[in-house]
Amino acid sequence: MTFAIVARDPQTGHFGVAKTTRTIAAGGLDLYRHIPMMGLCLGISTVGRCQKVGAVMIQNGLDAQAAMKAMIGSDEFIANRQLAAIDNHGRIAAFTGESCFPYAGHIIGDNFAVLGNVLTSAATIEAMAAAYEASKDLPFARRLLASLEGGRDAGGQHGGQRSSDMAVFGNREGPLIDLRIDLNADPVAELVRLYEIFSPLVPYYELHRSNPRGLPRADDWLKAQQTASADGA
Template identity: 40%
Template sequence: MTYSIVARDPRTGAFGVAVASRFFAVGALVPHMHGQAGAIATQAFVSPLYGTDGLDMLKSGHDAQTVMEAVTGRDAGRHSRQMHVIDAQGRNAAFTGEKCVDWAGHLVADNVSVAGNMLAGPEVLEATLAAYQDGAELDLAERLLRAMEAGEAAGGDKRGKQSAALRITHGEAYPWLDIRADDHGDPLAELRRLLAVAGERFLHVAETLPTADNVSGLLDRSHIDLKIAELDAERKAKGRSSASLATPPL
């Protein structure tokens, strides 16, 4: 099951993972990351330990290749598993077990890797990587989502569609963005809607959150409130409704 992309934005140092699958709640198991250490996607006959233990190793300063060799090397089931990882310096490593269901494989490039199994063919990963590389001017969330959409257009998971996830961290242990469609007929389209909802309010509020360097966060959020109000007024002036499905405020 599954195809995914793991990337580091060299401009900001942010890490991101995007994933889609004909499997329930793929975002619950595949992506693992820490803003100061790196990111991992673990998939196929998934071992969550590849993510949790691998992330501990990254936080201890191990490079991506060492992490990959360590977590796969100890595992008798590695022949049916897949992972790819990027460390804080942007070094990549990837592994595809020889018994992963066809089509299965991975591609590694500068600051990004793609991997998948049970795919329509290698063109899925080729299209995903090409779209990511062609989107260097985009912010990381949009760049990752467009890459996944290109992979889907090339065939995606050969069994169909069910879930997708997008997670990004900006230098912290907690995610800056973490959106998921766990059971949906068009999960990447749902992620695009959720990303639009996040842009209306959530991502602006995220600028106020406490960080490791400022444990109190931004105490005066008046300029954030103003920005949210301006965006809301602009959207209404253009005749666009909110992308959110939430009930109206009381």
């Protein structure tokens, strides 16, 4: 009951994942594993076992295909799973089990993969891939959201979506961006709204993480940035 995108930004080396689903509060589920500077593994209709196996493979220097092979071999219920893996060279592997509820499928593109199940048609993931490809002028995180918007607008999933989330990872432990909407009539639109509010603060939080001494409060810092931007316009 989900459609999702995993991707790597070749300009920065950042990894990202975004998904939306009928399931309430799906952002809190254990669906992906990030390996700093090395890769990302995502599973749908699973609770983390496959992703852990794939992450270990990538961490040990193997590629996305090897990670996928290990994930598939680790789960007796693999016919019900959807999986994706991407490594730090942009190599991608994806899998859709034969018992996933239809429509289910995936598309692999240049440094990204889209996948989903219980979709109204293949048009959902086709539109996701097209929207991601067409948004190269946008920031990486916003491109992930554009993909979800494309899938939603092409029909989404049966019953509609109720929660949505995204995460972007840099070259350290933990996400640079980690946002979620647990319950909303249009969770993709609400996630976009939340991202637009949050994204200007990402540099501040990175500064605060490295050295908080002398930093103003977040609101004051943001106001100063906005003033400087307006003065330079």
